[in-house]
Amino acid sequence: MDPEILPSIFRNPITGVVMAINRKLLNREILLGFWKVHILHHAAAGPLVGQWMLNELREHGYHVSPGTLYPLLRRMEKTGWLRCRVDKKAGPKARREYFLTAAGREALDEVLRYLQELRGEVVESRKK
Numbered sequence: 001m002d003p004e005i006l007p008s009i010f011r012n013p014i015t016g017v018v019m020a021i022n023r024k025l026l027n028r029e030i031l032l033g034f035w036k037v038h039i040l041h042h043a044a045a046g047p048l049v050g051q052w053m054l055n056e057l058r059e060h061g062y063h064v065s066p067g068t069l070y071p072l073l074r075r076m077e078k079t080g081w082l083r084c085r086v087d088k089k090a091g092p093k094a095r096r097e098y099f100l101t102a103a104g105r106e107a108l109d110e111v112l113r114y115l116q117e118l119r120g121e122v123v124e125s126r127k128k
């Protein structure tokens, strides 16, 4: 399948309505994992903050809301892949900076091996 036509999958051919339920399903079942890879990748380059990451994911075409991203960052902190630095003096609205941990780097390296394998099979084989 040509990746260019992928967005039309979400459009009902009869009503022309974009089916949000499928988007949600795709986000939850598959793309959520992509976002985590993306977060680990950027955290590897330096600390990141939620708003920047939100814009970054949206620039890549993902439909992600703050209500999804912020809990995701907290969860990645709990798993030990990210470490968060907060300026405690700044109060509840303090900016939270996320850093990649050694465990996060290991997770990223491992995922990249699978990603390369997956890309070789799923993407490269379609070009032939």
Ligand SMILES: [Zn+2]
Residues within 6 Å of the ligand: 038, 042, 056, 060
């Ligand atoms: Zn990016």
